[in-house]
Amino acid sequence: MLTAAPERSSHTIALVGLPNSGKSTVFNALTGFRQRTANYPGVTIAPFVGWVHRDGHSVAFVDLPGIYSLSPKSEDEHLAVRFLRGELPDAPTPDRLLVIVDGTQLERGLVLLSWVAPLHLPTALVITMIDELKARGGVLDVEELERRLGIPVFTVVGRRGIGIEEIRRSALAWEPWGIPFLPLPPDASVEERYQWARELSAAVLHFPRPDTRSERIDQVALHPVWGLILFAMVMMLFFQAIFTLAQPGMEALEAGIGWLQQMVENTLPEGILRNFLSHGILGGVGAVVVFLPQIALLYFLLTLLEDSGYFARAAFVVDRFLGSFGLQGRAFFPLLGGFACAIPAILSTRVIPSWQERLTTMLIIPLMTCSARLPVYTLLITATIPPVSVGGVISAQALVMMGLYLLGAGTGLIIAWLLRHTLLRGAKAPFILELPPYRLPAWRTVLGRTWSSTWAFIHTAGTIILALSIVLWALTEIPPVSVPPGTPPLEAQRLQLENSLAGQIGHLLQPLFAPLGFDWKITVAILGSFAAREVFISFLGQLYAIDVEAAEGTLRHVLAQTLPIPVALSLLTFYVYALQCISTMAVLRRESGSWRWVALALGYTFALAYCLSFLVYQAARWLLG
Amino acid sequence: MGQTEIEVPLNRAPLRRQLVVRRYEGESSVIERLCELGLTIGTQLLIRRRAPLGGGIEVEFRGVRVGLRLREAAVLYVTACGDSNAYRSS
Known part of the structure; x- marks a missing residue:
């Protein structure tokens, strides 16, 4: 007799969290380096997807951009919300949610949970930064929180991978997770949500001491004099590193390609095939790979700055300057990245909420002197x-x-200013930017993100550059010119x-x-x-x-x-x-x-x-x- | 405590004083985002500092820090909070 076997197939679990909640660290710890950006047709932004397989069951974890609610403001947030609602064409609909909450900001994390609860998906809560919470004297009653929410609660230290295996096991075993039941009407106001979150938080968390370290750092980092000096120094180091540190790698790759070309020239008989392999293919591959060290380094440094908390400070510092050209602080790093390569720079404008400001930034990035x-x-x-x-x-x-x-x-x-006063006119978009606590970057996250972003570059730009190099090679070989012998x-x-x-x-x-x-x-x-x-x-x-x-x-x-x-x-x-x-x-x-x-x-x-x-x-x- | 009665837009409020959000007035998308961040009516906040180049302020509330332009700060009307120990207590 046939019995219904438990379903052993593939499921999608979306990771949802506030910006800076440690979501990407949890994602990286869960999936290791088995992650890629997923391009869904019609979507300009690719979320990161990582697969985990065990005993014939596989789970795709999707790392969505951070959100505050289901009312998106930026392109990044739009993507996350559309994915959650299953509105992305050809993208899977999430089967379950992992709501990632920074333990030191439980109240705000619970408010986010209240926004996503009406999606009626089985959910588990992941409380991150447990080490920091404990160090600040916080005590969390996990059982009580589970009881009150009706969903499993995991506690983790993402950067050290503590608690990650429990989540992975529960997800792969497809243990039942509850659908969060909250004593809130679906149309509750923000005030009501915060009221509920505050009461719940007070009941389960013995509140920790406030974060004094970030304030001490900010007294320097955002100081009218020292802050500007530090800013200039960080930018100079950033700039310098992109060029000098990438140099040996670029030279080595160039030499490697040159060596391969020489090999082809030496081994193959003279003719169109040799020429095609050496100049068309290898020349094209060379044009792509020579920039990889620099692009990887660019992504590495950007992730590092972002994870450490300085990224947001820098944007806050330059906002006034860029604001006078009709841009905003978040445009700073995309523009700086443009000095290495316009392609990753244009992709990184996705954090800019206003469409006019984002488009203006994208349009002027090609004027930043790229390394090519x-x-x-x-x-x-x-x-x-x-x-x-x-x-x-x-x-x-x-x-x-x-x-x-x-x-x-x-x-x-100047062009940005002109665009914002003509074609892309529009009221100055609001600039509201959370300044996350300073934290030591998690190397796993930084390396994981660097790798997947670099791979995305090879995938998108690499293929175009290679194809074009071949077309260009053909243009120089057609028609074949016959020269007199000798x-x-x-x-x-x-x-x-x-x-x-x-x-x-x-x-x-x-x-x-x-x-x-x-x-x-x-x-x-x-x-x-x-x-x-x-x-x-x-x-x-x-x-x-x-x-x-x-x-x-x-x-x-x-x-x-x-x-x-x-x-x-x-x-x-x-x-x-x-x-x-x-x-x-x-x-x-x-x-x-x-x-x-x-x-x-x-x-x-x-x-x-x-x-x-x-x-x-x-x-x-x-x-x- | 006559001072506590005076309602001022946040961009004109004093630095490093306990303040309370009393009402909003302005662009709805700005108000929505500020509320989502946790700056709901009745929330206590503190202006930590001005942006180094000016044009913005850093505010702290519910253990979060947020940088905003003065234009966005102007939608929040605040009063001084008499009891500085009330901060962060529920």
Whole structure:
């Protein structure tokens, strides 16, 4: 006789909590590194999902962005609420809820529970920060809380993984969890909810001493003088770390790809296959992986700052400054991230609640000098700007480099102001930001989040960059140019590039760029930059290969002799402004929901690039005679 | 205790004094978010400090700290709370 076996299939458990409730730490402890961002069609934001399997039963834990209630204000909160209500197309409907509550803020956590209780889902409560609660003299009566709520209550120390196994076991065994029964009408007012939460909290928790550590730190961190100095120092360190710490990794990866290319060149016979593998595929992969150390580092530092509690302070400090350009404090880190790479930066604007402010931030991020521009800047500056010092203190080269960064950032802020007073006009959005207690970051969470965000970058941007690199490679190989036998290989390479589709397009468009001082070689190289900016260098390398060999020098030497300073300055200006990154456009399309905004970004950056390069070129020619 | 009767918007309230939320007046979405955060009527709060560059204040209530712009603070009307020991007690 057949008996109904207990259901052994897959279930979805959503993690719900206030921002900074320790939710992500619990999620990471539960799922380890078995997590990915899940892209649901039509959803711009991907929640993190981690699967846990045991005895044929699997549970997908979904880490939702923090919410305060079921009335969302930001894009992040919208996603969480739509997921909870089962309104996301093609996303699973949550079967159960894990409500994560910071034990030192029990009252507010219970209010959140009261908002999600009407969803009528089996729920368990997870009280985090139990160690901190105890250290502050708090005593929690867990049994009483379970009895009053009618649902299981787990206590954990997320960062040390204490108590996590109990939750995992209960979830995997599909132990019955109750549906919370609260003595509150579904339409209870916020006051009634807080009243109920306060009474319940008072009944089960012997209240701990207040958190004095955060106040002591804030006396410095938010001090009118020391606070600003600390802020400047943190930003400088952040900036410095992204560039210097990532450097060895980037160089190693570049060398590795170069070695692989060499292997292919050495082992395969000359021909289209060898060329495709070496330049098309490996070149494309190289363009993606070379940025991974920096992007991983960027995510690592952002998560670290966020988890420690300083992130919110920094946003609070700069809010006034950014507010005067029609932005808000939360835009600060996305903009700073833009100096590494626009793609993760655009994704990180999701924390900005106002749509106008978020879109404005996304639209100006491409003006922050990303690291893909750096090799181009370095090459052009060292080749053409004389290594003299200005006033005996700072070198002219460093001055130009700094000027380029400031030019991009400054123009970005002006554009933000203009957008907020024209196309994206709208009342100043409210700025209300919780300043969480300072806490030591949980390494597991930081590493887990870094890994899954970096993976998301490889997944989204990586595939686009790779595909484009292959298209670009094809454009340089089609049509195949036949050269007379005996032509030196470098000359053959140059002829191929010059007469390929890419070369032809470059020749065709050159008159458009002539007023900026660009010849056809530069024009071809600029077009190549649309796949990835550093392609500029490899294109110039191919176009000047003969000259480089003849001069027995490097590309830099050749450029130093052949590139006039006005052209170099005009070219640098062009690179400051032009949005030459199709991956950024694709991400902008996804996040803004419309090609219209991509067209606007492309249009305004090109107009700026063209007009200002023209002015710089003409002015420099006139000044330098 | 005549001082306790005076109702002022939070952006004009004194620093580091126990205050009580009396009423709201202004944009409903701002009011909604402030309430959700726990700044319901009758809640006791304290302005810890002004933002280092100005333009905002840090308030503390129910053991939470929140930074807000003066414009948002203006929707909250508060009075001074006579008994500073009342803070955090229920």
